[in-house]
Amino acid sequence: MGRLFGTDGVRGRANDDLTPELALAVARAAAGVLADRDGTSRPVAVVGRDPRASGEMLEAAVVAGLSSVGAEVLRVGVQPTPAVAFLTADTGADLGVMISASHNPMPDNGIKLFSRGGHKLPDAVEAAIEHTITTQRRRTDGHRPTGTEIGRVRDLTDGGARYAEHLLSTVDQPLTGLTVVVDCAHGAAAGIAPEVYRRAGATVHVIGGEPDGWNINDGIGSTHLGPLIEAVHAHGADLGIAHDGDADRCLAVAADGEQVDGDAILAVCALGLKERGALREDTVVATVMSNLGFHHTMRRAGIAVQTTAVGDRYVLEALRRGELSLGGEQSGHLVFLDHATTGDGLLTALALLGRMKSTGASLAELASVVERLPQVLVNVPVRDRIAVVESDAVADAVNAAEAELGEDGRVLLRPSGTEQLVRVMIEAPTQAQADEVARRLAEVVAAVR
Known part of the structure; x- marks a missing residue:
């Protein structure tokens, strides 16, 4: 078996790469590794999913796997990923399982795991x-619980309400006077995000709020901002909020249609926390994908930046290691460690709205503090991500690009952790130069066989 876990859990085409059999095996193995109880009580697992149709099938397999090793299952149904993380902690469960492929297209699905x-x-x-799964496949014997030792399953019917109350507890003042369009991507945010923003005091208009199992992320959500821009203009809204399929990320659109990415949102929130004396060590955590302009903005504000690999779990590890309070990614995953243990799109949106309310400034004004260097990100489909990493031709092309840009730009080549893609990112003094260097390097990557 090859590497099973990618950047964010196990992910693949549902019922092809990610089969019910694999989901069952992952659940059984995860329960064994994560539930390190003394044997006197049953392990407890929280299970949630996003609305895509294959989630029903995979949820059944995960629940079967967990209960087959004696775990008690708290099923929370369709909920955002950060809700499952919160409820895992809130219920004292041994592990949490979220069935979602996040921003990926509907045919994909995934399994994200949380520890106690x-x-x-x-x-x-x-x-x-992974080792446990391999061992399970080789063995045909071994004890399995029977009778009263088999785990039971129950629905945690107030899970969504508990998560909503947690979110609202972070709001310092009513958001009255702010009009927001929220794009729920026909995903897990649809059932909770509009309610939370309304209860916080904002006037809310919704798009992408009618999931049917098939339409998640389909031309809408954080990877397709066009519909949100149109809706913000149509409603004369102060801003638009875009979530992805499992609502662990948040991007935004200003009233004038300007797109506001995770770097800008992270900067706005970091400056707000620093102003209140709540940014621990005056330090923020970002990933290698963050624009150089973000780094310049933080330096001018007296805020240090720690850099990690891509993935909000690496951001979280750095936050916990340094006892810091805020970190995030350009893609819109922000972690507020005082309130959450993972990227939370709804929490991020509330923080952004709160900053607008407290300052009286527009989103465009707040985001303007980040002077972005021209940046190009090209996702290059490849047959073999590892072959690209090991290619001498690619290494030579990267070295040549770095020599051309010098200290005024940056080159980043990163294999996707979830798809057969290599991401080519270029920052340069001008857009034309960034486009040209990215084009040349992408051609070299695509030619690797």
Whole structure:
């Protein structure tokens, strides 16, 4: 078996790469690795999913796998990923399982795992789960619970309400006077995000709020901002909020249609926390994908930046290690460690709205503090991500690009952790130069066989 876990859990085409059999095996193995109880009580697992149709099938397999090893299952149904993380901690469960492929197209699905406390797994724990799965496949014997030892399943009917109350507890003042369009991507945010923003005091208009199992992320959501821009203009809204399929990320659109990415949102929130004396160590955590302009903005504000690999779990690890309070990604995953253990799109949106309310400034004004260097990101489909990484031709092309840009730009080549893609990112003094360097490097990557 090859590497099972990617950047964010197990992901693949549902019923092809990610089969019910694999989902059952992952659940059984995860329960064994994460539920380190003393044997006197049953392990407890929280299970949630996004609305895509294959989630029903995979949820059944995960629940079967967990109960077959004696775990008690708290099924929360369709909920955002951060809700599952929160409820894992809130219920004192041993593990949490979220069935979602996040921003990926509907045919894909995935399994995200949380340990006790609602934390994503470090590499060593993922490796232990993979090893356990391999061992399970080789063995045909061994004890299985029977009779009263088999785990039971019940629905945690107030899970969504508990998560909503948690979100609203972070709001310092009513958001009255703000009009927002929220794009729920026909995903897990549809059932909760509009309600939370309304209860916080904002006037809310909704698009992408009618999931049918098939339409998640389909031309809408955080990877397709066009419909949100149109809706913000149509309603004369102060801003638009875009979530992805499982609502762990948040991007925004200003009243004039300007797109506001995770770097800008992170900067706005960091400056707000620093102003209140709540940004621990005057430090924020970002990933290698963050624009150089973000780094310049933070430096001018007296805020240090720690840089990690891509993935909100790496951001979280740095936050916990340094006892820091805020970190995030350009893609819109922000982690507010005082309130959450993973990226939370709804929490991020509330923080952004709160900053607008407290300052009286527009989103465009707040986001303007980040002077972005021209940046190009090209997703290059490849046959073999590892072959690209090991290619001498690619290495030579990267070295040539870095020499051309010098200290005025940046080159980043990163294999996707979830898809057969290599991401080519270029920052340069001018857009034309960034476009040209990215084009040349993408051609070299695409030619690798």
